[in-house]
Amino acid sequence: MTTFPFEPTARLRATQAVNTDASATGGDEPLPRSSIESTYQRLRVDIVHARHESGAKLRLHTLSEMYRVSVGTIREALSLLVSDGLVVLESQRGFRVAPLSLSDLGDLTRLRMLLEGTALRYSIEHGDDLWEGRVVDTFHRLTLAEQRLQADPSGAFRDWEGRNREFHEALVAAYPSPWFRRFDSVLYLHSERYRRILANERPNPGRVVHDEHSEIFNAALARDADRAVLALEQHISSSYSFMRDGALLPTEKRERKDGHARPHHSTIRAKTGSIIDRNE
DSSP, rough: OOOOOOOOHHHHHHHSSSSSOOSSSOOOOOSSSSHHHHHHHHHHHHTTTSSSSOEEEHHHHHHHHHHOOOOOHHHHHHHHHHHHEEEETTTTTEEEEEEOOHHHHHHHHHHHHHHHHHHHHHHHHHOOOHHHHHHHHHHHHHHHHHHHHHHOTTTTTTHHHHHHHHHHHHHHTTTOOOOHHHHHHHHHHHHHHHHHEEEEESSHHHHHHHHHHHHHHHHTTTTOOOHHHHHHHHHHHHHHHHHHHHOSSOOOHHHHHOOOOOOOOOOOOOOSEEEEEOOO
């Protein structure tokens, strides 16, 4: 049986060890306070960057040699990553990287639209001049990063990911909910694993995301909450649609053949009218 503890208390224990609200790839990482925390950070970044492939077995002794720490340190770091949802622990089989799949991306997409849409609407209706200035500043830096992403998707991804996160955080910064920020940070981190695939597979990635971000930005500055939320939902769901239509991820049928079936979910219809088919 696979255990996948993902309740808030487990997540809070992990955030007490390391500031997991920081991006795995963007901005300054907090200084580790112990070997466990340092190893946790390194493994976390390596999983998000796909240096450990989706579904790969994580062997304690192999990782101990790779990261030059004890087996006990690796085990503790992997336990924190289980709390993050980046690693799963299977009974009598050990640790492995949490698998990427179309159904998982669909779940992330649905929740991001619900949470970020609510927070964006509130921020547009209640945000002050400081909120608006932050949105303008982060959008400018994101625009420059998207020009570099268009020219070099692989090489510029890390910088773009940091600027992308800053812009999305700025959009919802006026929403006064610490719990939203905690959950949104988790969803955003997991979504990054899929965005890395998208940046390398999608034609003109910099131009596509810039057009989508521009629509969100312009609607937010115009204080048009309905238009902005619609643009945000379309932006988030477009990644899922491209992955699904391009068959870039394992589907529900292939997951069952591999012995890792997902629970049954009904089709979800977003406000935009796009459909996320959870039974692919």
